[in-house]
Amino acid sequence: MTFDNWLPLSILLTSLIPGALIFMIPEERRGLRTSLNMGAAVLKLALVALMVWGVRHEHVYETRLPLAAGLQLVLAADALSVLLAALSSVLWFVTTLYAIAYLEHSPQSRSRFFGFFSLCVSSTLGIALAGNLITFLLFYEMLTLTTYPLVVHRGTPASMRAGKIYLAYTIGGGALFLLAVAWLTALTGPLDFTGGGVLRRFADPHAGELRVIFFLLIAGLGVKAALVPLHGWLPQAMVAPAPVSALLHAVAVVKAGAFGIVRVVYDVYGIQFAAELGVLRPLAVLAAVTIVYGSVRALFQDDLKKRLAYSTVSQVSYIALGAGILGPLATLGGMVHLVHQGLMKITLFFCAGNVAEGAGIHRISRMAGIGRRFPVTMAAFSLAAFGMIGVPPMAGFISKWFLAAGALAAGEGWVIGVLAASSALNAAYFLPILHTVWFKPPEGPPPAAGPTPRGRLEIGWMLLAPPAVTALLALTSGLLADAYLSPLWWTRLIVDREYLP
Amino acid sequence: MTGIETIAADVWIAAAVASPLAAACAMLVLRRWAAALGVLGSLVILGAVAGLAHQLLLLGPQQLVVGGWDPPLGIRLRADGPAVGMAGITGLIGLFVGIYATAYLRPLAASPPHGERLFWPLWMFLWAGLNALYLADDLFNLYVTLEVVGLASVGLAALARTAAAVAAALRYLLVSLLGSLAYLMGVALVYAATGTLELRGVAAAPVGYAALALMSAGLLMKTALFPLHGWLPPAHANAPAPVSALLSALVVKASFYVMLRLWFELFAPLIGPATAHLPGVLAAAAILWGSLQALAARRLKQLIAYSTVAQVGYLFLVFPLGLAGGSLRPAWGAVLFFILAHALAKAAVFLAAGNVLKAFGHDRIADLGGAVQQLPVSMFAFAVAGVSLVGLPPSGGFIAKWLLLAAALEAGRWGYAGVLVGGGLLATAYIFRFFSHAFRFVPESVLCCGLPRRMEGCALLLALGSMALGLAADPILALLQIGLPETGAAGAGGAP
Structure with a gap:
C-alpha cells in the first residue's frame, strides 16, 4: 500500500477520528473541542486539496478493503468524487465555524452535537469517495443515522416529530435502495463505478430487470434528493x-441523494445505455415536476426557513434534470449545479440563522426593514437569492444556461419552458423578501437583541464571516466561471472524461 | 515450532x-x-x-x-x-x-x-x-x-x-x-x-x-x-x-x-423443499409478530425481549435458503454470522437497558425522557447495537442480513427478500420509538442513582464489538465455514 492507496481513507478518518474523540470531551472544555473541530477541518481541507491536484494530474487514489465474500469497501477518487469532496470539505469548514458560535449558549450537549456533526461529514465524504454501490450504500445509511441526532438535537416535541418523519422517509428509501443494490449484485456480481457505465453487457437477457432496478435505485435516492412525491420530510426537518x-440542504443529505442519482446514471448505467433503456425521459419529467412543484409551494410559505426548504426541493432537482438529458451540455449544467446550489443555499440558511439568532425573527412578514439592522447578512442573502433566480453573473445563471443549451441540443425543447417557469417562480418568491428587507420601513419597536454579544458588528464575526464568504464564492464561481479550477472548469473535466472514453 | x-x-x-x-x-x-x-x-x-x-x-x-x-x-x-x-x-x-x-x-x-x-x-x-x-x-x-x-x-x-x-x-x-x-x-x-x-x-x-x-x-x-x-x-x-x-x-x-x-x-x-419452507413461514411470522409486539411494548426490557422473538425468526430463514434449492455454504455462513452479530448486539442492548433500569429506577419507555443527555454512554451503546439489530451498515448485523438477502435473491426467493427488508424497517421503528422518548430534552436530572463506570463500559464495548464484527467479517466467515457438513449439501434438498 502506498500513500496514494491511503489518501481516500485518510480523508475519511480526518473527521471520523475527531468525531469519536469529541464525544469524549467534557462539556465545559470548549477550547479543546473547538480546536479539535477546526484542526480536523483544516487538515481535511489540505488533504482534499492534495487530492484535487492529484486527480487533475491523473493520479489514481484507491483504498480497497474486503468486507465479506462479494462485498468490498472501495474508496476511490475520480473527478466527480473530488467535486463533492471539495465542496463538502470547504463548506464543512465554514459551517463548523458558524455552528460553534451558533450553539454557544445551547443547553443541550455540544459534545454530542459536534461528534455527530463530524460523523455526518465523514459520511458525506464517504459518499463522495465511494467506488462502488455497496460502499455508497454503507455511507448513505450512515448519513441517515448520523443526521438524526442533529435533527432532533433540541429535544422539543416539534423536533422529535420532525425526526420521526425524517427517519420514516429516509429509512424507507434506504430499504428500497438496499433491495435494488442487492438485486443488481445478484444479477451482475460486484461492480465498481466506471465512467461510461458498466451495465451494457448485461442488457441482453436482463434489460427488463435493469429498468425496474433503475427506478428502485432512483426511488431510494429520490427520498434524500427530495424528488416529488418523496420530499415530505424536508420542510419538516426545518426545526x-x-x-x-x-x-x-447544501452538502449532506439532499446532495447525497442528487449525487447518487448522478452516479447511477453516469457510472453504473452509463447515460447512453440509460437513454437506450428509455429510463432517462421519466427521470427528467420527474425532476421537472419537482422543480415547478417546489417553487409553487415555496411561494406560499411565510416561515423563512420553510420557504428556503421548498426552494431546495426545487433547486436540487436541476441536478437530476441534468442527469435526465442526454448530451454533454446538460450534464455540465446539472453537475455544476451540485456545487452552485450548495454555495447559494448554505448562504441563505446562514443568513436565516443570523436573523433568527440576532433578532428572533422567523417569519418573512416580520422582516420589514431588517436590512438596516443586518446590512452584511442581508447583502449576502440578496446575492444568493439573485443567484437562485439565475441572474447573471451569479453562479445559478451558469447552471441554468447550460441546462437550457443542453436541452436544446438534445431536442428536449419543453425543458426551456420548465426553466423559464421556475426562474419566474424563483423571482416571485425571492424578490418580495428582498423588497421587504430593504425597502419597507421597520415596524413596531425594535426587536429585543438576542443573546449574541454585539460589538461594532451586526452580529458576532463567526456568524457573519461564513455567509459573507460563501456568498462571495457563489459570486466568483459565476463571474469567473471559466477560470482555472472553478467549479465549471472542473465539471468540464468530468464531462470530457465521461463522454470521450 | x-x-x-x-x-x-x-x-x-x-x-x-x-x-x-x-x-x-x-x-x-x-x-x-x-x-x-x-x-x-x-x-x-x-x-x-x-x-x-x-x-x-x-x-x-x-x-x-x-x-x-x-x-x-x-x-x-x-x-x-x-x-x-x-x-x-x-x-x-x-x-x-x-x-x-x-x-x-x-x-x-x-x-x-x-x-x-x-x-x-x-x-x-x-x-x-x-x-x-x-x-x-x-x-x-x-x-x-x-x-x-x-x-x-x-x-x-x-x-x-x-x-x-x-x-x-x-x-x-x-x-x-x-x-x-x-x-x-x-x-x-x-x-x-x-x-x-x-x-x-x-x-x-x-x-x-x-x-x-x-x-x-x-x-x-x-x-x-x-x-x-x-x-x-x-x-x-x-x-x-x-x-x-x-x-x-x-x-x-x-x-x-x-x-x-x-x-x-x-x-x-x-428434508424436501416443502419441509424446508415450513420453518421459513414460521420465521416470517415470528419477525412480523415479534416486531409488532416490540412496537407495542411499554417497558424497555420487554421491547428488547420481543425483539429477540423477532430476531430468532431470521435464524430459521437458513432452512429454506440453504435446503430448498439454494446453495448451502452461503446460507450456513450467513446464519452463523447472524448468530454472532445478534448475540453481541443483544447483549449490549440488554446491558444498556440494565443501566437505564438502575439509573432511572424503572424502565417505562414513555418516562425515559432525558436518557440521552444523562446516560450518554449507555445510550450510545444502545444506539450502536440497535443499528446492528436493524441491520444497517457498517455493523455485523448488516453483513449478516446482506448475506441472507444475497442468498434469497440468488435463489429467486422474493418472499424471503421482502421479509428481510420489511423486518429491518420494523426493527428501525421499534428501536427509534425508544429513542423518540430518550432524546426528549429534560432540563434537570431525573436519575435516582449513579452507575459504576464498568457497567457503562461493558455495554459500550459489546456494542462496539457488534460494529467491529462488520468490519472484520471476512476472516470470521472463513473460520465459521471450516469443516462445514458437505453431506446432504443442497442436493439433499431436492435441487433440480
Whole structure:
C-alpha cells in the first residue's frame, strides 16, 4: 500500500477520528473541542486539496478493503468524487465555524452535537469517495443515522416529530435502495463505478430487470434528493438548528441523494445505455415536476426557513434534470449545479440563522426593514437569492444556461419552458423578501437583541464571516466561471472524461 | 515450532468444558470469592477457546475422544468452525457480562444474600453446558447438554425472586422440560431405527419422519420460534439484566444450533423443499409478530425481549435458503454470522437497558425522557447495537442480513427478500420509538442513582464489538465455514 492507496481513507478518518474523540470531551472544555473541530477541518481541507491536484494530474487514489465474500469497501477518487469532496470539505469548514458560535449558549450537549456533526461529514465524504454501490450504500445509511441526532438535537416535541418523519422517509428509501443494490449484485456480481457505465453487457437477457432496478435505485435516492412525491420530510426537518439545516440542504443529505442519482446514471448505467433503456425521459419529467412543484409551494410559505426548504426541493432537482438529458451540455449544467446550489443555499440558511439568532425573527412578514439592522447578512442573502433566480453573473445563471443549451441540443425543447417557469417562480418568491428587507420601513419597536454579544458588528464575526464568504464564492464561481479550477472548469473535466472514453 | 502449537487440541477442548465446571465447583466452596473466581474463570475459558481457534485455523477440525473410550460407550467431542465460533462468542459475551454482573448484582446481594452468590455457580454451569453442547458430536450428549443448559437457565431466570420473575421461570421450566422430553423421544426413535446415536443421515422411513417432527418441535420450543415463543418475553424481561443478556444472546441460540446440526447432518436426506419452507413461514411470522409486539411494548426490557422473538425468526430463514434449492455454504455462513452479530448486539442492548433500569429506577419507555443527555454512554451503546439489530451498515448485523438477502435473491426467493427488508424497517421503528422518548430534552436530572463506570463500559464495548464484527467479517466467515457438513449439501434438498 502506498500513500496514494491511503489518501481516500485518510480523508475519511480526518473527521471520523475527531468525531469519536469529541464525544469524549467534557462539556465545559470548549477550547479543546473547538480546536479539535477546526484542526480536523483544516487538515481535511489540505488533504482534499492534495487530492484535487492529484486527480487533475491523473493520479489514481484507491483504498480497497474486503468486507465479506462479494462485498468490498472501495474508496476511490475520480473527478466527480473530488467535486463533492471539495465542496463538502470547504463548506464543512465554514459551517463548523458558524455552528460553534451558533450553539454557544445551547443547553443541550455540544459534545454530542459536534461528534455527530463530524460523523455526518465523514459520511458525506464517504459518499463522495465511494467506488462502488455497496460502499455508497454503507455511507448513505450512515448519513441517515448520523443526521438524526442533529435533527432532533433540541429535544422539543416539534423536533422529535420532525425526526420521526425524517427517519420514516429516509429509512424507507434506504430499504428500497438496499433491495435494488442487492438485486443488481445478484444479477451482475460486484461492480465498481466506471465512467461510461458498466451495465451494457448485461442488457441482453436482463434489460427488463435493469429498468425496474433503475427506478428502485432512483426511488431510494429520490427520498434524500427530495424528488416529488418523496420530499415530505424536508420542510419538516426545518426545526433543526440553522447550521444543521445549512449542512443538510447544501452538502449532506439532499446532495447525497442528487449525487447518487448522478452516479447511477453516469457510472453504473452509463447515460447512453440509460437513454437506450428509455429510463432517462421519466427521470427528467420527474425532476421537472419537482422543480415547478417546489417553487409553487415555496411561494406560499411565510416561515423563512420553510420557504428556503421548498426552494431546495426545487433547486436540487436541476441536478437530476441534468442527469435526465442526454448530451454533454446538460450534464455540465446539472453537475455544476451540485456545487452552485450548495454555495447559494448554505448562504441563505446562514443568513436565516443570523436573523433568527440576532433578532428572533422567523417569519418573512416580520422582516420589514431588517436590512438596516443586518446590512452584511442581508447583502449576502440578496446575492444568493439573485443567484437562485439565475441572474447573471451569479453562479445559478451558469447552471441554468447550460441546462437550457443542453436541452436544446438534445431536442428536449419543453425543458426551456420548465426553466423559464421556475426562474419566474424563483423571482416571485425571492424578490418580495428582498423588497421587504430593504425597502419597507421597520415596524413596531425594535426587536429585543438576542443573546449574541454585539460589538461594532451586526452580529458576532463567526456568524457573519461564513455567509459573507460563501456568498462571495457563489459570486466568483459565476463571474469567473471559466477560470482555472472553478467549479465549471472542473465539471468540464468530468464531462470530457465521461463522454470521450 | 514451540509455544501453543505443541499443545494438543484435546487439551483445549477439555479445558473449554472443564474449566467452567471447575470454577463452578470452586465457587460452591469459596462463596466469598465467587465474583473474582468467575472473572478469572472467564479469562481461562476464553483463553482455551482462543487456543482451540488457533488450532482449528492451523490444522482444521479437531476431535477429542474422552478417556479413550470410543462411542457408543465413550463421549466424543468435535471442534469445527461453527462450534469454535459459537464457543468464541460465548466467551466474549460471558467475560463482559460477568464483569458487568459484578457491579449490577451488588445491591441485590445486600438485601437477599443469594443474588450474586447464586448467579456465579449457575452461570458457570450454564457456560459448561453451552461449550459442551457446541462441541458434542452425538445425539445423546446433545440431549444431556441441552438439559444442563435448560436447568441452569431456569435457575438464572428466577434469580430476581420477584413474583413475576418466579412465575416466568416456572413457565420457562415447564417449556424447557417439555422440549427436552420431545427431543429425547426423538433420540429413542432414531436409536431404535438405526442402532446409532451419531449425527449421520437417517433413512427416509416413517420412523425417521416421526423423530424429525418430535426433535424439531422440542427444539423450536426451546428456541422460542413463533408460535411457541410465549414463555420468552416474561422470562427474559423479568430476569436481572446480565441474565437477560445471557439468555437472549446465547441460550436461545444453543437450541437453534442443535437444530441446525440435526437438519443439515442427521435429517438431511428427509428434508424436501416443502419441509424446508415450513420453518421459513414460521420465521416470517415470528419477525412480523415479534416486531409488532416490540412496537407495542411499554417497558424497555420487554421491547428488547420481543425483539429477540423477532430476531430468532431470521435464524430459521437458513432452512429454506440453504435446503430448498439454494446453495448451502452461503446460507450456513450467513446464519452463523447472524448468530454472532445478534448475540453481541443483544447483549449490549440488554446491558444498556440494565443501566437505564438502575439509573432511572424503572424502565417505562414513555418516562425515559432525558436518557440521552444523562446516560450518554449507555445510550450510545444502545444506539450502536440497535443499528446492528436493524441491520444497517457498517455493523455485523448488516453483513449478516446482506448475506441472507444475497442468498434469497440468488435463489429467486422474493418472499424471503421482502421479509428481510420489511423486518429491518420494523426493527428501525421499534428501536427509534425508544429513542423518540430518550432524546426528549429534560432540563434537570431525573436519575435516582449513579452507575459504576464498568457497567457503562461493558455495554459500550459489546456494542462496539457488534460494529467491529462488520468490519472484520471476512476472516470470521472463513473460520465459521471450516469443516462445514458437505453431506446432504443442497442436493439433499431436492435441487433440480
